[in-house]
Amino acid sequence: xxxxxxxxxxxxxxxxxxxxxxxxxxxxxxxxxxxxxxxxxxxxxxxxxxxxxxxxxxxxxxxxxxxxxxxxxxxxxxxxxxxxxxxxxxxxxxxxxxxxxxxxxxxxxxxxxxxxxxxxxxxxx
Numbered sequence: 265x266x267x268x269x270x271x272x273x274x275x276x277x278x279x280x281x282x283x284x285x286x287x288x289x290x291x292x293x294x295x296x297x298x299x300x301x302x303x304x305x306x307x308x309x310x311x312x313x314x315x316x317x318x319x320x321x322x323x324x325x326x327x328x329x330x331x332x333x334x335x336x337x338x339x340x341x342x343x344x345x346x347x348x349x350x351x352x353x354x355x356x357x358x359x360x361x362x363x364x365x366x367x368x369x370x371x372x373x374x375x376x377x378x379x380x381x382x383x384x385x386x387x388x389x
Contacts (some may be wrong), residue, residue, distance in 0.1 A: 277368045279306055284364055295359035299352050307351065311337070318383065350378060 283298050315336050319329035351374075357369050 273368060273372065275310075276371060280364060280367050281382045283359075290360055292360060294355050298359045302355055303348075304350055314379075350374065 287297050307356055315333045316329060319332050325331060336379060354374050358367050362370050
């Protein structure tokens with residue numbers, strides 16, 4: 265899974281620049297708005313892409329990959345409190361306290377653990 269971590273950096277970094285452009289500032293209200301967009305819009309798309317790339321790298325056919333994505337997303341939704349307990353607090357702190365140029369580093373540190381969990385889940389299902 266480690267090789268999958270690297271290509272996502274530019275995607276996430278670009279997303280943070282877009283968020284700052286869409287919702288400028290770093291007040292508590294701005295941080296909450298960014299978290300709502302991040303967790304409500306970007307995170308589900310990111311999870312689907314992560315799982316699709318993981319399946320493709322593991323040699324799954326398109327049909328097998330789609331089936332795996334559906335299984336893992338259903339399991340992730342059932343276990344969604346795990347992600348909901350981790351990411352919103354991390355992102356609120358990230359958007360409120362951390363300058364834009366350092367946000368990706370903060371997220372990558374937490375993502376190491378989170379992506380280990382996702383990879384474990386994807387390979388168990």
